[in-house]
Amino acid sequence: MAKYFLKRIGTACVIVLVVIALNFVIVRMAPGDPVTIMAGFDNPSEEFKAAITAKYGLDQPLPVQFFTYFARLLQGDLGESYYYNSTVRSLIGERFGASLLLSGTSALLAFALGTILGLIAGQKAGGISDRVFSTGAYICNSMPSFWLGMMLTLVFASRLGWLPTQGMYNMRMTQEGLARWLDVGKHMVLPVTTLTLIQIPSYFRITRSSVTQVLSDDYITTFRITGMSEGKIFRKYVLKNAILPVVTVFGINLAYVVAGSTLVETVFSWPGIGIMMYTAISNRDYNVLMGVYLIIAVSVAFFMILIDLVCAKLDPRIRYE
Secondary structure (H helix, E strand, O other), X not given: OHHHHHHHHHHHHXXXXXXXXXXXXXXXXXXXXXXXXXXXXXXXXXXXXXXXXXXXXXXXXXXXXXXXXXXXXXXXXXXXXXXXXXXXXXXXXHHHHHHHHHHHHHHHHHHHHHHHHHHHHHHOOOOHHHHHHHHHHHHHHHOOHHHHHHHHXXXXXXXXOOOOOOOOOOOOOOOOOHHHHXXXXXXXXXXXXXXXXXXXXXXXXXXXXXXXHHHOOHHHHHHHHOOOOHHHHHHHHHHHHHHHHHXXXXXXXXXXXXXXXXXXXXXXXXXXXXXHHHXXXXXXXXXXXXXXXXXXXXXXXXXXXXXXXXXXXXXXXXXXX
């Protein structure tokens, strides 16, 4: 197994390098020019635009720009933001915790709730609980995240006034400690609810399908004929086999947890990496986009290897030799 995972790590490193090169080229092929945006649209002089272009090395040929960027990347330097006038590493560091708190919480809740509901529906396929949960999953799956977020804000923030409409905390609040955390928790309710509701259907459908399939296998019928209780069959055999596809999907979703909630962060003005990425796209901030895409690429490679380890642990039949 050690040899297999060394090969996987090597493959992951190659994939990350390819992603870095492709993103570098694709980002610069997109319409728009960061120099024009930085210089402004009020008839800037050509000398001023040339100075900005030279300052950020955008006057160099594309291969030279890439190798310069890659050399700095090997030293841990992600470059400087054109729009924020700060280093990309510090920008990502400032917003990483906020995105992880929001997306990570919603991912865990969606995984837990979707799996539990799928297990219940799969056990009682065709029953009342199955029909109710399936209908709810279809409804949640059909709603765009930004629309759902705005509707929740309209009802619970604007109309009822129970919850804040945007932000991560009250800017006027001076308390620290527990009061501060409670305020952050209050601001998290609506965005976390939005992200959780739109993620639950995927876990629910996969879990329900897996449980239904495993329950129809011949060895489950054999256990029933021998008189083994349904509870023991479900806990010892059905659950372990049905949970593997859900764990795989959960691992894939975790890979995008940092920058995968751009629309929701925008709706609720949450100060995370997602909204920073949206701003970077609007302003052609190449280095910020490259930094975010690098995090996503590394996260995907890491969680794919981690999923292999977890699946091998859950299912002894899986061998990576």
